[in-house]
Amino acid sequence: MAARGSAPHFNALGITAHVLLGLVAFASVCLGAGADEWQSRSIYQVMVDRFARTDLSTTASCTVWETCNGTWAGLISKLDYIQGMGFTAIQISPVVKNLEGSTAVGSAYHGYWSVDNYALNEHFGSSADLKLLSSEVHRRGMYLMIDVVVNNMAAAFNNTVPPPVDFSAFNPFNDAKYFHKYCNVTEWTNPVNYQDCWLYPYGVALADLNTDAPVVVDMMRTWIKGLVANYSIDGIRIDAAKHVNDAFLPAFIGASGVFAFGEVLTGETEDMCRYQTRGLLTGMPNYLEYFPLNAVFNGHSMEELFNERVNTEAGCNNTLVLGTFVENHDSPRFAASVSDMALAKNAMTYVLLNDGIPTVYQGQEQHFSGNSTPFNREPLWSSGYDTTATLYNLTATLNKLRNAAILLSPSYVNTTSETLFYDVNHLCLRKGPDGSQIVFCINNQSGGGPAYQLSIGGFGSGDTVVEVLSCTHTTADGIGNVTAYMDKGEPKVFFLASALNSSGLCPTTSPAAPASSAKNGGARETADIWTSTVLAGIVLGCSVWLFA
Numbered sequence: 001m002a003a004r005g006s007a008p009h010f011n012a013l014g015i016t017a018h019v020l021l022g023l024v025a026f027a028s029v030c031l032g033a034g035a036d037e038w039q040s041r042s043i044y045q046v047m048v049d050r051f052a053r054t055d056l057s058t059t060a061s062c063t064v065w066e067t068c069n070g071t072w073a074g075l076i077s078k079l080d081y082i083q084g085m086g087f088t089a090i091q092i093s094p095v096v097k098n099l100e101g102s103t104a105v106g107s108a109y110h111g112y113w114s115v116d117n118y119a120l121n122e123h124f125g126s127s128a129d130l131k132l133l134s135s136e137v138h139r140r141g142m143y144l145m146i147d148v149v150v151n152n153m154a155a156a157f158n159n160t161v162p163p164p165v166d167f168s169a170f171n172p173f174n175d176a177k178y179f180h181k182y183c184n185v186t187e188w189t190n191p192v193n194y195q196d197c198w199l200y201p202y203g204v205a206l207a208d209l210n211t212d213a214p215v216v217v218d219m220m221r222t223w224i225k226g227l228v229a230n231y232s233i234d235g236i237r238i239d240a241a242k243h244v245n246d247a248f249l250p251a252f253i254g255a256s257g258v259f260a261f262g263e264v265l266t267g268e269t270e271d272m273c274r275y276q277t278r279g280l281l282t283g284m285p286n287y288l289e290y291f292p293l294n295a296v297f298n299g300h301s302m303e304e305l306f307n308e309r310v311n312t313e314a315g316c317n318n319t320l321v322l323g324t325f326v327e328n329h330d331s332p333r334f335a336a337s338v339s340d341m342a343l344a345k346n347a348m349t350y351v352l353l354n355d356g357i358p359t360v361y362q363g364q365e366q367h368f369s370g371n372s373t374p375f376n377r378e379p380l381w382s383s384g385y386d387t388t389a390t391l392y393n394l395t396a397t398l399n400k401l402r403n404a405a406i407l408l409s410p411s412y413v414n415t416t417s418e419t420l421f422y423d424v425n426h427l428c429l430r431k432g433p434d435g436s437q438i439v440f441c442i443n444n445q446s447g448g449g450p451a452y453q454l455s456i457g458g459f460g461s462g463d464t465v466v467e468v469l470s471c472t473h474t475t476a477d478g479i480g481n482v483t484a485y486m487d488k489g490e491p492k493v494f495f496l497a498s499a500l501n502s503s504g505l506c507p508t509t510s511p512a513a514p515a516s517s518a519k520n521g522g523a524r525e526t527a528d529i530w531t532s533t534v535l536a537g538i539v540l541g542c543s544v545w546l547f548a
């Protein structure tokens with residue numbers, strides 16, 4: 001099957017995100033995208049109720065614990081906003097019918113309170129809308145990941161224990177026999193308790209499915225196989241994966257036929273890594289690094305992030321398919337605790353350039369600052385979808401750079417990063433093979449940080465190297481080191497000048513210089529190594545793009 005449409009664009013002129021509207025021949029997105037395909041992707045996480053409304057209003061009011069009327073149609077209309085940042089996949093909220101009405105803990109705007117797995121959430125749209133979303137995402141060469149709930153079904157309740165649940169209201173699990181008997185999860189380190197009891201019984205009863213029972217496993221397998229096929233889904237996120245029994249996970253994922261991220265919320269290396277080493281899950285959001293990644297910008301030493309990287313690499317057997325993130329819909333925004341933009345840039349840089357699959361939660365690029373759930377679920381439209389926002393621009397730059405590195409060498413994504421340097425304030429990594437390597441340094445000095453120089457390796461003697469966030473060039477010394485002119489806590493990202501042309505970034509560069517002389521206005525020169533015309537084909541996973 002061949003479809004025609006616009007491709008991910010590599011912008012040669014640096015004017016807008018969509019300069020090059022090349023017609024493409026599109027050799028169909030493979031069904032059953034696996035880990036190999038997903039590891040070259042970059043994911044934007046969408047909470048559908050909060051992303052875009054069908055009317056595209058940017059002023060509609062939103063009570064954060066109630067439905068705000070974001071839709072799949074709204075999302076389709078705003079895919080340019082996502083693709084303009086260089087993302088190659090989206091992850092969306094659960095799609096099935098949820099319980100209606102408000103409860104003591106708000107309404108089911110988020111999609112996690114399933115009542116009927118075989119009906120869609122009408123607040124988000126129709127079956128035709130979801131199919132159109134899927135085809136629009138694929139037409140752009142992107143992947144679609146859908147969040148799914150397997151641990152429980154949901155019923156409103158008045159906090160009378162045990163919850164008086166009407167099981168006949170559920171589809172297809174319409175009988176108490178499909179569920180564990182009620183008990184409240186109270187022992188968070190005891191798997192029998194946190195897997196078999198009911199989570200958070202307040203206002204809503206999360207009736208815990210007995211996923212140990214073969215009949216439940218069969219029903220779930222049939223359901224996910226149908227959902228993936230009906231909507232051409234490329235990947236799934238399994239909500240609360242840690243709260244179902246181990247054996248269920250590979251059985252369920254096997255039936256889906258696609259890559260899965262299973263949510264295992266823990267900061268304990270062994271607790272998370274055992275899912276990989278025992279073959280239960282391949283992909284997981286990287287909660288192990290999530291905690292130190294926040295801590296090092298909140299008063300802790302950068303060494304904590306380095307140490308956890310070492311632990312994770314030693315404990316897990318494949319860090320290249322973990323999803324790096326610093327914010328999600330369940331955690332306070334980064335900016336809830338630190339408003340400093342330089343620190344936010346360093347965190348974003350790590351998310352996009354670390355080993356594994358970058359995962360950015362909607363609103364991070366707008367520096368939203370909501371605290372705990374539901375205040376971290378601000379409607380994105382309140383930003384006006386500002387594509388000039390500092391972090392939007394940084395995200396676009398780094399995704400384009402990463403996409404270019406992958407295009408140059410598909411093994412970029414399966415090369416584990418090398419630590420070049422770290423201390424209490426810095427972490428400098430090199431990722432990718434010679435020729436497409438990205439060398440970057442994050443630091444936690446903040447916007448008031450001093451001006452100084454760091455010498456960083458990772459290149460060859462005499463290489464011309466561009467720092468892509470400042471569009472300055474420098475030459476590597478005899479041992480392949482380049483000078484990073486650190487100032488005001490900005491992150492630094494280096495790439496070979498000879499390889500940068502395919503990214504469309506930095507069409508002109510000026511010589512790198514210490515902060516003081518840069519402030520005096522060093523003349524910008526046009527580097528003759530750049531061409532202003534870029535026509536790039538991209539090979540990401542199994543989607544093959546050819547410009548016609």
Ligand SMILES: *[C@@H]1O[C@H](CO)[C@@H](O)[C@H](O)[C@H]1NC(C)=O
Pocket residue numbers: 014015016017393394396397400
């Ligand atoms: C980021 O902003 C600068 C300055 O406006 C612009 O030149 C550059 O093209 C933008 N980068 C991307 C990737 O959009």
Ligand SMILES: *[C@@H]1O[C@H](CO)[C@@H](O)[C@H](O)[C@H]1NC(C)=O
Pocket residue numbers: 060061062063067068069
């Ligand atoms: C969402 O849509 C419903 C149905 O049209 C309407 O009653 C409700 O007021 C809307 N909510 C918001 C926040 O716009």
Ligand SMILES: *[C@@H]1O[C@H](CO)[C@@H](O)[C@H](O)[C@H]1NC(C)=O
Pocket residue numbers: 158160164
């Ligand atoms: C809660 O619901 C149960 C079952 O419907 C009912 O027996 C009980 O009276 C209700 N309690 C309150 C406080 O409303």
Ligand SMILES: *[C@@H]1O[C@H](CO)[C@@H](O)[C@H](O)[C@H]1NC(C)=O
Pocket residue numbers: 161184185186187201202
């Ligand atoms: C469930 O357990 C938690 C403590 O883990 C407690 O705070 C809560 O009140 C309990 N809820 C019910 C309904 O028993």
Ligand SMILES: *[C@@H]1O[C@H](CO)[C@@H](O)[C@H](O)[C@H]1NC(C)=O
Pocket residue numbers: 117118223224226227230
């Ligand atoms: C998928 O579509 C088939 C055919 O219309 C239908 O029987 C099945 O219930 C659907 N499955 C899901 C999960 O929507």
Ligand SMILES: *[C@@H]1O[C@H](CO)[C@@H](O)[C@H](O)[C@H]1NC(C)=O
Pocket residue numbers: 276277278279317318
């Ligand atoms: C990771 O663990 C799984 C399950 O034990 C195993 O099949 C696989 O070979 C391991 N991979 C690596 C790279 O060690």
Ligand SMILES: *[C@@H]1O[C@H](CO)[C@@H](O)[C@H](O)[C@H]1NC(C)=O
Pocket residue numbers: 295296297298299300301302343424425444445446
């Ligand atoms: C950066 O690390 C240093 C050294 O551990 C620490 O004192 C400082 O508070 C950290 N900076 C931030 C913004 O967290």
Ligand SMILES: *[C@@H]1O[C@H](CO)[C@@H](O)[C@H](O)[C@H]1NC(C)=O
Pocket residue numbers: 410411414
């Ligand atoms: C890395 O990816 C490339 C391209 O997909 C593949 O040829 C190579 O075998 C992979 N290497 C490893 C170690 O997985």
Ligand SMILES: *[C@@H]1O[C@H](CO)[C@@H](O)[C@H](O)[C@H]1NC(C)=O
Pocket residue numbers: 420421455456457458481
């Ligand atoms: C070269 O860079 C490395 C970090 O990659 C650093 O440890 C080393 O000190 C640098 N060498 C010189 C001579 O500056």
Ligand SMILES: *[C@@H]1O[C@H](CO)[C@@H](O)[C@H](O)[C@H]1NC(C)=O
Pocket residue numbers: 498499501502531533534535
């Ligand atoms: C990019 O630069 C390399 C090395 O100079 C060159 O081989 C290649 O043709 C250039 N690509 C484009 C699209 O200009």
